[in-house]
Amino acid sequence: MGASESKPTTRTFVPEVPVQFSQDLIEVLEDIPQSDFTRLQDNALRLESSVASELEKIKSEAHAILSESWSAAVSVPPAGPESLASPALLSDIETFKKHLVERQQLLENAPRKARRVAMRRRGRS
Known part of the structure; x- marks a missing residue:
C-alpha cells in the first residue's frame, strides 16, 4: 500500500577481496x-x-x-488550650454567651408563673 516495504530487508555486504x-x-x-x-x-x-x-x-x-x-x-509540644483559640471558635463562644445572657434576662423579667413553667421544662429535658 505504501511506498515502504512491509518487511525489513537484511543487507549483506560481500567484499570484493577475501578477508584474511x-x-x-x-x-x-x-x-x-x-x-x-x-x-x-x-x-x-x-x-x-x-x-x-x-x-x-x-x-x-x-x-x-x-x-x-x-x-x-x-x-513539638502537645497542643494546649491556647492552640484551640481560633477566631471562629472565639466568635461562636461569644455568640453563645450572648444567647445565655438574653435567656437569663428573659427569665428574670418573666412573671413567676412563667418561671415555674421554665423550671419544669428544664427538669424534663
Missing part, C-alpha cells in the same frame, strides 16, 4: 577465556552490584530523613 586475518590475531582471539555468555554474566553482576549499592544509599537517606522527621515531630 593474521595468525597472531586468531591466536589472541582463541586465547581469550571469556565468551559472550561470561561477558554477559560479568556485566549483569556489575549492574546488580551498582543497583544494590544505589538502593542501599537511597535506603540510608530515607532512614535519615525519617528519623529527622520523627525527632522533629516528637519535640
Whole structure:
C-alpha cells in the first residue's frame, strides 16, 4: 500500500577481496577465556552490584530523613488550650454567651408563673 516495504530487508555486504586475518590475531582471539555468555554474566553482576549499592544509599537517606522527621515531630509540644483559640471558635463562644445572657434576662423579667413553667421544662429535658 505504501511506498515502504512491509518487511525489513537484511543487507549483506560481500567484499570484493577475501578477508584474511593474521595468525597472531586468531591466536589472541582463541586465547581469550571469556565468551559472550561470561561477558554477559560479568556485566549483569556489575549492574546488580551498582543497583544494590544505589538502593542501599537511597535506603540510608530515607532512614535519615525519617528519623529527622520523627525527632522533629516528637519535640513539638502537645497542643494546649491556647492552640484551640481560633477566631471562629472565639466568635461562636461569644455568640453563645450572648444567647445565655438574653435567656437569663428573659427569665428574670418573666412573671413567676412563667418561671415555674421554665423550671419544669428544664427538669424534663
